[in-house]
Amino acid sequence: MASSNFVDYVKIFCRSGKGGPGSQHMRREKSVPKGGPDGGDGGRGGHVIIKGSRNLWTLLHLKFKRHVFAGHGMSGGRQGSSGAQGEDKTIYVPLGTIAKDAETGEVLCEITDEDQEFVLARGGMGGRGNMHFKTATNQTPRYAQPGQESIDIAVILELKILADVGLVGFPNAGKSTLLSVVSAAKPEIADYPFTTLVPNLGMVSYRDHKSFVMADIPGIIEGASQGKGLGIRFLRHIERNSILLFLVPADADSIKKEYEILLNELKNYNPELLDKQRLLAISKCDMLDAELMAEMKSDLPDIPYTFISSVANVGIIELKDMIWKTLEESNKDIID
Structure with a gap:
């Protein structure tokens, strides 16, 4: 996925449809010259609806579509006929999207399932026709209700990536290389930090x-939870991952210290992230021999770990086994 095509934040303006006015029509036929009221109800205004779709991975399709207007309801007619409803407008979003009120910051909904829907702006109700206002003392009411007005709302859509495993590490730790080896994804890879600027x-x-x-x-980077760099944008995508796989290169000064710094950033951003299952992969192990690996094991955090080399294809199968075993345990805990 090209970095220019990944959009995880958009602000859109939504307007629902007005309700149609009720009719004030009086029944007038050749055989009934002075019939009573027969005005029908106005149609409901269209809703603006947000809906989840597995076919979308980004909010790119909304980048240049910042205004969404639903259709207005039609006026009621004679002989008690109701007006047509206004056309609903549906905004399709990828799973993992959060909708917020742009003015208050209130979370309106979280879309996590296929075809899950939420009405962002409800269409106005249609007005009642004069046939509803006929009474014993007022046989010919010449008034009807107007339709309700439309609703305007500015909405912020934020995408949080949904994945089973999220790779967590400092820049240039080898995350993109690992992803390119274990999957068909082709992220940008280079030997300098911050090659990856969007999730893959x-x-x-x-x-x-x-x-x-x-x-x-x-x-x-250290301080990301306080907004240093683009940290908060990055950290947002970690919230929806089932497992966090920490990736620390073997040439780090202290693997345990780097792990603790990363863990502290997650804690400062959202303490609930510490409740997720955590795994550790020590990357670039092709530069280590068995003796060095044995020495390093005494300075590793107390979580499941494995040594890997994406370039030399070492430890990849063991890593997959460790991930799958943890995923099965997590799913079992959810079912229980």
Whole structure:
């Protein structure tokens, strides 16, 4: 996915449709010259609806469509006929999208399931026709209700990537290289920091035709939770991952210290992230021998870990096994 095509934040203006006015029509026929009121109700105004779709991965299609207007309801007619409803407008978004009121910041909805819907702006009700106002003392009411006005709302849409595994690490830790090796994804890779500026998703094949989704989250820097760099934009995408896979290169001064810095950034951003399952992969292990690996094990955090080299294709199968086992345990806990 090209970085220029990844859009995870848009602001749109929504306006629902007005309700149609009720009719004031009086029944007038050749055989009934002085019939009573027969004005029908106005039609409902159109809703503006947000709906989840698995076919979308980004909010790119909304980047240049900042105004969404639903149709107005039609006026009621004679002989009690109701006006047509206004056309609803549906905004399709990828799963993992959050809609917020742009003025108050209130979260309106979270779209996480296919075909899940939420009405952002409800259409105005149609007015009642004069046939509803006939009474014993007023046989010919010559008035009807107007339709309700439309609703205007500015909405912020934010996308949080949905994936089974989220890669967490400092810039240039080897996250993009790992994703390119275990999946068909082709993220930009280079030997300098901040190559990845947007999340990348890859489908990872496993044994017996099983698979899981892995997300390459752009590198975190110390202070990201306070807004340093683009940290908060990056951290937002970690919230929806089932498992957090910390990637620390073998040439780091202290693997445990780097892990703790990354963990602290997640804690400062959202303490609930610490409730997720955590795994550790020590990358670039092709530069290590068995003796060095044995020495490093004494300075590793107390979570499941493995040594890998994406370039030399070392430890990749063991990494997949560790991830799949953790995913199964997580799913079992949810079912129980």
